[in-house]
Amino acid sequence: MPETNDRREQRLEKLGRLHELGIDPYPPRAEHSHTVAQALAAFDANASQPTQVTVVGRLVSLRVMGGSTFCHIADGTGRIQLYLRRDAVGQEDYENFRRLIDLGDHVWATGTLFQTRSGEITVNTSAWRMLSKALRPLPDKWHGLRDVEMRYRQRYLDLIANPTARDIFITRSKIVSAIRHTLDGWGFMEVETPVLQPIYGGAAARPFTTHHNALDQTFYLRIADELYLKRLIVGGLDRVYEIGHNFRNEGISTHHNPEFTVVELYQAYADYEVIMRLVETLYSTVARTVLGTETLSYQGQEIQLTPPWRRVTMRDAILEASGIDIELVRTLPELCTAAESRGLSLASQPNWGKAVEKLFELTVEPSLVQPTFVIDYPVDISPLAKKKPGAPHLVERFEFFIGGLECGNAFTELNDPIDQRERFAAQVAAGAQGDSEAHPMDEDYIAAMEHGMPPTGGLGFGIDRMVMLYTDQVSIREVILFPALRDRGGDWQEAEDSPQEPRS
Template structure:
């Protein structure tokens, strides 16, 4: 019985919706027949945005203003009405009176639908209730909305629809719009910070023959004109380091990379990465750079270096903790990995703590697995985890006093990796051996392993100076500064499975 009632109710709702959509089409047809087709409007002169009128009211009071935006509400009261228009920077009320805009134009105003895009010209004033408004002198329909917006009091809450129809999400949820405004500000602040330090922004290929520089499975495609299989890049690293070889001492790139992996709260198959490389420095120099960068960007975008994330205050103003991976495992799990000498001892330790591994894994791989299992969950405040094992760092310079480990660090904040950096390997002979080791892993079934890149090796043969490099996930950085839980919340159009029609 209840199911039948729900079906009947849904059918009634669908019929009502179809009627409303039909009415909108009919209104458009009437306008077109009258020679007032809104889709023929080509421009409208906007002099100010809504928030500027409100924030600088003394400047605009009593003066003529012209705004344009989407009609979000309308209250008709006989000879006078109120409406609310939303533009890029906010929303503002408008008082629309028949005697001010004329009888014919007022009739057309009353026919407007929520969602229509309008231009309003009038005088900025304050109502009796104290609300800053525009006393309309003219109202122009600029675009007719033929679809129904979500009901305003409940907004657009369905997460799947929000991601698929981000254009509606941006209309209905102001906090979403604010997130993406901040994203743009973050990227600009990063550029400003690096440009001021003499870094040069460059662009490198997205379609590559060899997708190296990270442990990830690439997307593959075919280049018809050359009849050649190519891959989408998984990293920016190998081309940027070629530029260091060419004498460009400080370079960076902000761009999309593509990894054929799953989708979760931290991962999207295409995401924005920033990588930079600086000649004549090492991973300690990169630590100083990234710490200053995070602090500088937070101050510029948020006005503070103390960030609230998921109810926890993250303090970017204090010096970031610096600790080796081995010491972190000792600190948080009381496991002394310095006593482990062989692969077999490492695997026995993993067995003891019920950490799964694969037969191909070596001592360094086991250390990494133990770290992921027992340490990452503690790294809430900014922490540099240093000196990774050589097995998981194929492009990193070894520590001179301990060749089992490398001059590498990862920055963790809110239990998430935010940056990855090295003293870059510039020994071509060592690099060849590392590539061979990666190819052996690939042959053994590791589809995220790198392959030999002969041209990159040749570049190292030419000679690359001592160099520090770093990669920062822009999306995760934005998540931190906007208190966003999922990566999809900071991607305008996240990857979604196509809905079959």
């Protein structure tokens, strides 16, 4: 038997032994009669004949006791115990099992169901086969996989070892499915728009830049779907949505991943009031569908998603939290002075709108635990939203907040092409002043709008943050299967490999 200590070496030796015995360690098929869950359900203590089952799965525990062995196998539906006796399996196959099997291997087993002395439903195995030999060991059976970096880099190990991780991603899948089902039921049509865009836009963010060789042209990875979806509204697709990734070349944190999943939707002949009702209904419906309740528990706080949600203007929210009435300090210097007198510095902000937004973030945002629509934003930070009648310094826009997290953004869409051109021009000017997140001019988009765009309500919200709320997670990395991490050069794991590794 193996002389070496290296676990992978030992397993490679067992693999060689299997080949010598004429056993294929990676057979192509895994015929079975029951999933693990089905096998457990098929047991009947009162049956006159024991039930015959053939099951397949990964070996996750092993207790060899001389001529008798207990182990558990697991498939995606659960785990079941196998009982192998030398007498029942036969001398040769039993010894092969003892000598050649390791935790992590996938196996096939057939036998009859019975209950052990302690009552566990178990397969009294009459024959077994190797389905897939594992060359590396599973995570530690006691501690599981705790190393955070390894959990993210080798997510498959996390999924094997940590049921919580598995549950989060199952829930995530159900959330996305429930969103689709709900929107489809409301007459929305799912579409796909370009990820590679010649002009990025639809949000205030820095893009990733790439290059198309044949066209010899610069492309940007989209920072938002918005401008393409609104072209579809012009084209007469009255209710559209897209679920996809946006890419923003900015910092990475527990709340930010460079690529993240967003739902954007647009509804013709609607406004932001309609969208508010849509949001609260969608969030509560998804919660009921996926979690069975409209009440979330997030970081020890109870959050009630049942409509209607609280609505507050940005002006009132800031007034309440800081005592500053932004309508009374309508220039940047005045606002800075007012904030200064309350110990808040807005000095680095380039204009009144951004200063208002900053003031809001500092004084209001963390306190918005229960779902809240904050409405009516400054026009200079909202170049794609329609101005509020009678208050041209504001737009019909809202963001909504749950659990202190900013969850989404929506507005009555700007459909006046003359106004849109002026807004873009102001953004271009801001860009020239050094605002790296300013919106570029998009003539093609304005041309679409000049063909006539109906009054429209639009919405964007992040799936990742929604999943964080619904699964009670603080870090966005816990809800993204493979979060962005610094590259380790690709050979970081090969160092432990044996040089004589057979590569075929």
